[in-house]
Amino acid sequence: MTVPSFSQLLLSLERNWPMASEAVARGNIKMLKSFLGPAYRGFLLQSFKGADKSIMTANHQVLYDWNYLRQYPAMSKLYEAAKSGQWAADDGTINWSQSFDPLNTHTPIVPDIYCPASILPIWTKQSGLERATQRRAMLSWILSQILHGEQGALYGAAQVLQAVPWFDGKLFGATQVVDEARHIEVFHRYLDEKLGRRYEINENLYVLSEALVADSRWDVKFLGMQIMIEGFGLGAFTMIRSFTADPLLRDILKYIVADEARHVSYGVLALQRFYETELNEKERAEREDLAFEISLLLQRRFLMHDLYEEYYGNYFNLKEWNKFAMDSELMRFFRRAMFRLLIPNLKRLGLFTERIRPRYAEIGIVNYETGPQMSEMTNEEIMAVPV
Numbered sequence: 001m002t003v004p005s006f007s008q009l010l011l012s013l014e015r016n017w018p019m020a021s022e023a024v025a026r027g028n029i030k031m032l033k034s035f036l037g038p039a040y041r042g043f044l045l046q047s048f049k050g051a052d053k054s055i056m057t058a059n060h061q062v063l064y065d066w067n068y069l070r071q072y073p074a075m076s077k078l079y080e081a082a083k084s085g086q087w088a089a090d091d092g093t094i095n096w097s098q099s100f101d102p103l104n105t106h107t108p109i110v111p112d113i114y115c116p117a118s119i120l121p122i123w124t125k126q127s128g129l130e131r132a133t134q135r136r137a138m139l140s141w142i143l144s145q146i147l148h149g150e151q152g153a154l155y156g157a158a159q160v161l162q163a164v165p166w167f168d169g170k171l172f173g174a175t176q177v178v179d180e181a182r183h184i185e186v187f188h189r190y191l192d193e194k195l196g197r198r199y200e201i202n203e204n205l206y207v208l209s210e211a212l213v214a215d216s217r218w219d220v221k222f223l224g225m226q227i228m229i230e231g232f233g234l235g236a237f238t239m240i241r242s243f244t245a246d247p248l249l250r251d252i253l254k255y256i257v258a259d260e261a262r263h264v265s266y267g268v269l270a271l272q273r274f275y276e277t278e279l280n281e282k283e284r285a286e287r288e289d290l291a292f293e294i295s296l297l298l299q300r301r302f303l304m305h306d307l308y309e310e311y312y313g314n315y316f317n318l319k320e321w322n323k324f325a326m327d328s329e330l331m332r333f334f335r336r337a338m339f340r341l342l343i344p345n346l347k348r349l350g351l352f353t354e355r356i357r358p359r360y361a362e363i364g365i366v367n368y369e370t371g372p373q374m375s376e377m378t379n380e381e382i383m384a385v386p387v
Contacts, residue, residue: 163218226267
């Protein structure tokens with residue numbers, strides 16, 4: 001394999017990863033440097049394509065607590081809630097015998113309005129089965145990315161519980177590891193048994209996952225996984241549950257939302273205390289910048305390039321598709337579902353200041369800062385927030 005020059009790498013990053021050029025323009029070179037290795041392997045080499053596994057190098061400290069002190073009441077309460085909230089994929093909680101045909105042409109598994117191509121003239125010229133096949137493909141692609149994200153959350157949770165400085169946090173972290181394993185099991189089973197299709201990881205998610213695994217700072221892993229990726233997942237789950245016609249998938253997401261709400265609360269509790277007492281102004285600003293860059297990656301995570309290549313490569317060029325997908329009702333819905341719950345928690349952590357606010361305004365998501373704080377909401381309240 002020919003190793004590209006540094007200039008070729010930057011050109012490739014600019015072409016394949018708009019965040020790179022924007023980060024350079026903002027002078028955020030330190031952030032760009034931390035993502036450079038993962039971006040090279042993910043965007044340029046596409047090292048995950050067709051691979052059975054990927055090796056990512058983790059680098060973090062492990063903190064042993066020889067006092068075993070239980071001095072964090074809010075975290076302890078969350079741990080008790082997690083213990084009582086455990087469930088299993090095959091203990092009868094979820095009725096897997098529920099039947100729904102993902103190719104049903106009369107009761108679509110997802111409404112046409114959330115299929116980006118449904119507004120194109122070509123959509124009306126396709127048969128009912130062809131449209132149903134694309135609906136199933138879209139849902140399979142979205143849930144596949146969620147499955148891959150859950151695997152990242154599993155490893156992130158396992159790493160962070162080793163480093164988090166409070167014993168109550170370590171105990172809760174152990175329950176999250178179990179939760180993430182259960183989520184992987186359930187989504188894998190649904191994709192294989194009910195939808196019959198699974199897609200490879202999206203390049204944006206791959207780059208973000210590797211960068212977070214490699215970061216040696218536990219709070220950065222926490223910020224990326226617990227607040228950003230888990231917060232995004234919580235928004236996505238509530239969104240999908242609101243529009244899918246499959247009762248089994250709605251049941252699955254009901255239980256997963258309860259788990260994810262605890263995970264995000266865990267992140268907010270831990271980081272709020274840590275950021276208030278342990279970080280100086282420069283370090284907090286660095287986390288603030290990182291949260292914004294992750295927001296950009298997550299916003300671009302669902303451009304569905306696999307579906308573009310599979311169905312619409314002859315209809316659009318890639319640049320046209322990216323704009324089309326970004327402006328679609330599905331993406332608008334995703335942005336609402338994600339940021340209505342994410343931005344208030346960043347604000348609570350002190351990572352949504354007047355310094356960073358204009359950047360969020362530029363990408364059209366600043367209006368979510370007054371939304372509900374999901375870390376303070378019950379599962380039922382989260383489900384009831386309109387998307």
